Amino acid sequence: MVTIKDVAKKAGVSIMTVSRVINGKSNVREDTREKVLKAIEELGYVPNSMARSLVIKKTATIGLVISDVTNPFFTTVARGVEDTAITKHFTVILCNTDENPEKESMYVEVLARNRVDGVIFTSASGKKNPLKSLFIKKIPLVLIDRTIEGLEDVDVVRGDSVLGAYLLTKHLIELGHRRIGIIVGSKTISTAVDRIEGYKRALKEFDIPIDESLIKINDKSKFSKEDGYRLTKELLDMENPPTAIFGGNNLMAVGAILAIRELGLSIPEDISLVSFDDIESLSEVYPFLTVVKQPAYTMGVIATELLIRRIERKDRIKEKREILLKPELVIRKSTAPPKIKN
Amino acid sequence: MVTIKDVAKKAGVSIMTVSRVINGKSNVREDTREKVLKAIEELGYVPNSMARSLVIKKTATIGLVISDVTNPFFTTVARGVEDTAITKHFTVILCNTDENPEKESMYVEVLARNRVDGVIFTSASGKKNPLKSLFIKKIPLVLIDRTIEGLEDVDVVRGDSVLGAYLLTKHLIELGHRRIGIIVGSKTISTAVDRIEGYKRALKEFDIPIDESLIKINDKSKFSKEDGYRLTKELLDMENPPTAIFGGNNLMAVGAILAIRELGLSIPEDISLVSFDDIESLSEVYPFLTVVKQPAYTMGVIATELLIRRIERKDRIKEKREILLKPELVIRKSTAPPKIKN
DNA sequence: CTGAAAGCGCTAACAC
DNA sequence: GTGTTAGCGCTTTCAG
Numbered sequence: 132m133v134t135i136k137d138v139a140k141k142a143g144v145s146i147m148t149v150s151r152v153i154n155g156k157s158n159v160r161e162d163t164r165e166k167v168l169k170a171i172e173e174l175g176y177v178p179n180s181m182a183r184s185l186v187i188k189k190t191a192t193i194g195l196v197i198s199d200v201t202n203p204f205f206t207t208v209a210r211g212v213e214d215t216a217i218t219k220h221f222t223v224i225l226c227n228t229d230e231n232p233e234k235e236s237m238y239v240e241v242l243a244r245n246r247v248d249g250v251i252f253t254s255a256s257g258k259k260n261p262l263k264s265l266f267i268k269k270i271p272l273v274l275i276d277r278t279i280e281g282l283e284d285v286d287v288v289r290g291d292s293v294l295g296a297y298l299l300t301k302h303l304i305e306l307g308h309r310r311i312g313i314i315v316g317s318k319t320i321s322t323a324v325d326r327i328e329g330y331k332r333a334l335k336e337f338d339i340p341i342d343e344s345l346i347k348i349n350d351k352s353k354f355s356k357e358d359g360y361r362l363t364k365e366l367l368d369m370e371n372p373p374t375a376i377f378g379g380n381n382l383m384a385v386g387a388i389l390a391i392r393e394l395g396l397s398i399p400e401d402i403s404l405v406s407f408d409d410i411e412s413l414s415e416v417y418p419f420l421t422v423v424k425q426p427a428y429t430m431g432v433i434a435t436e437l438l439i440r441r442i443e444r445k446d447r448i449k450e451k452r453e454i455l456l457k458p459e460l461v462i463r464k465s466t467a468p469p470k471i472k473n
Numbered sequence: 474m475v476t477i478k479d480v481a482k483k484a485g486v487s488i489m490t491v492s493r494v495i496n497g498k499s500n501v502r503e504d505t506r507e508k509v510l511k512a513i514e515e516l517g518y519v520p521n522s523m524a525r526s527l528v529i530k531k532t533a534t535i536g537l538v539i540s541d542v543t544n545p546f547f548t549t550v551a552r553g554v555e556d557t558a559i560t561k562h563f564t565v566i567l568c569n570t571d572e573n574p575e576k577e578s579m580y581v582e583v584l585a586r587n588r589v590d591g592v593i594f595t596s597a598s599g600k601k602n603p604l605k606s607l608f609i610k611k612i613p614l615v616l617i618d619r620t621i622e623g624l625e626d627v628d629v630v631r632g633d634s635v636l637g638a639y640l641l642t643k644h645l646i647e648l649g650h651r652r653i654g655i656i657v658g659s660k661t662i663s664t665a666v667d668r669i670e671g672y673k674r675a676l677k678e679f680d681i682p683i684d685e686s687l688i689k690i691n692d693k694s695k696f697s698k699e700d701g702y703r704l705t706k707e708l709l710d711m712e713n714p715p716t717a718i719f720g721g722n723n724l725m726a727v728g729a730i731l732a733i734r735e736l737g738l739s740i741p742e743d744i745s746l747v748s749f750d751d752i753e754s755l756s757e758v759y760p761f762l763t764v765v766k767q768p769a770y771t772m773g774v775i776a777t778e779l780l781i782r783r784i785e786r787k788d789r790i791k792e793k794r795e796i797l798l799k800p801e802l803v804i805r806k807s808t809a810p811p812k813i814k815n
Numbered sequence: 816c817t818g819a820a821a822g823c824g825c826t827a828a829c830a831c
Numbered sequence: 832g833t834g835t836t837a838g839c840g841c842t843t844t845c846a847g
Contacts, residue, residue, distance in 0.1 A: 159816070177606050178589070178840090178841085198553075210569065223566070224553065224565070244522040264519050267520055363668075385754065413758055417758065474824095476823090478825095488826095490833060521824055528826090528839050530839080
């Protein structure tokens with residue numbers, strides 16, 4: 132393996148001079164620089180970032196912890212993060228937790244060991260605990276999409292779930308729906324709590340009594356297709372089933388569609404369906420689902436910018452900053468007035 | 474920052490003993506181990522992977538270079554890679570090149586500097602050149618989805634594009650189509666070349682003359698939605714336009730749909746459309762596009778397994794291995810016999 | 816403008 | 832079982 136030493140020997144200079152050339156320091160005579168560059172080229176020398184990081188205590192790496200890249204929402208977030216990181220010369224390590232608290236802790240540990248300069252984190256557990264090793268090492272952190280209670284010194288970038296859920300529910304109510312089911316992930320996830328709140332707020336505003344049996348919460352934390360499928364079936368198996376369903380996120384909505392179809396019902400004739408979060412590749416080709424859309428890419432960009440600013444200490448600000456992004460209601464074809472008014 | 478030294482001091486042992494505990498070596502007395510563990514806990518010590526890597530010359534990190542995580546095909550590949558990597562305790566660094574040769578080179582350089590143990594690579598340029606620093610450092614490499622000519626010592630995991638394109642084209646021919654347009658990315662990309670080959674093979678088999686004007690190749694290398702849109706328009710603007718279009722990949726097919734609709738035509742009544750690669754979130758909800766599906770997740774898994782085996786030198790094999798995965802034809806609703814038989 | 820010495824946090828190899 | 836020494840590849844002083 133060729134090292135800085137080999138380059139120095141070949142170029143007939145000290146390693147310090149080579150180091151200066153590599154790092155583009157100005158105080159090197161032009162002909163020395165050229166000699167060094169030539170040696171680097173001939174030897175095929177590639178600097179070792181780890182040796183460098185060990186000394187300077189920076190890695191130019193950030194960790195991105197999300198539940199699943201396969202979820203279109205998170206892939207867009209990830210893209211925003213990566214695009215932004217690269218402009219600032221940061222590399223990103225991607226971690227999928229599948230909303231599994233153990234994976235969550237494991238990845239945090241891996242990131243801490245790798246001394247990433249910062250972490251962008253989507254919490255599944257809603258607990259601060261898994262983040263322990265980051266706090267100990269004082270690694271800058273920004274939460275994305277989901278908050279965690281009682282965290283200081285941590286920025287949060289998220290969509291306004293309360294508002295989004297309110298808009299979606301209101302839309303349904305205005306169409307005439309009174310029995311609206313909602314399916315969400317576990318209460319440990321802030322978006323689940325917020326979306327239920329927005330839902331309830333809309334109902335209250337229209338003086339519709341809240342029927343807790345219409346609120347289906349997945350105890351196993353996930354906002355997955357399978358959970359959407361299962362919870363929708365539970366809703367439709369009720370004696371007095373809802374006339375509309377609110378899918379807590381895009382995957383749950385897909386699960387709901389599958390469940391509804393399997394029961395031989397049609398959307399929106401028999402039942403209306405709305406979803407939090409869009410699926411772009413779907414809606415482009417088949418603009419069917421009525422959704423509330425979040426600026427996922429922008430979320431990734433902002434989170435990364437805030438993070439890097441913290442890393443570079445360009446922020447004197449010490450307190451927690453919370454960026455709340457507005458969701459956008461997109462009405463398509465999956466909603467219609469209910470068949471029978473109740 | 475707490476180091477192994479601090480732990481050693483606190484536990485009243487040498488740093489070597491702490492190192493042994495951290496690495497789970499057996500030759501440490503039980504009570505010493507406990508003392509050390511207690512000190513680690515109290516101090517909140519997290520081992521520094523870089524210092525370790527510097528000595529052992531392994532990073533337990535692999536690089537994954539793809540064109541775009543946002544493309545459902547690659548997100549699934551990425552998921553397969555990550556899931557497999559983690560079971561072997563490898564971390565993955567994700568790189569999106571957008572099929573841009575400069576980004577490609579840049580990322581390879583970053584990965585080489587970070588001394589990743591191996592790289593899984595999707596080539597956009599089709600050239601070996603960007604991989605130079607990997608070869609110099611003898612970093613194990615496996616190509617995924619797309620091959621590069623004239624590379625030894627490199628495994629390739631890819632779908633059988635020739636077969637897939639053949640199946641798709643044959644399906645169209647059997648429906649009665651004679652003028653079939655095809656849109657693909659640049660010829661520097663092996664899948665573009667292969668898909669054209671499969672297309673031609675099917676035409677020849679049915680004695681249909683090949684009309685080169687029906688073969689639209691994007692010179693700017695990308696297999697993107699925008700390119701699909703543009704090339705489709707070009708095809709449909711012809712004097713004697715095709716009755717069916719073969720989208721070179723999923724994104725191009727989406728672009729094609731958009732272009733076709735914009736011209737006021739319907740699929741499959743006015744024009745048939747097929748696509749290489751599925752979009753799962755779309756087809757689940759709206760099983761419309763006739764496609765050839767590739768086992769993306771499996772590709773990621775196999776590529777990672779091959780790579781890690783090389784990294785761990787469990788393979789005595791030195792020659793290039795090529796894994797060719799079978800595609801699967803899924804006939805849905807976007808294809809029908811042509812209106813006018815030509 | 817250039818170089819020599821020290822050390823980042825850890826492990827390999829060898830003592831004891 | 833446990834500790835000592837050397838050194839991984841680089842940058843940070845500080846001399847010259």
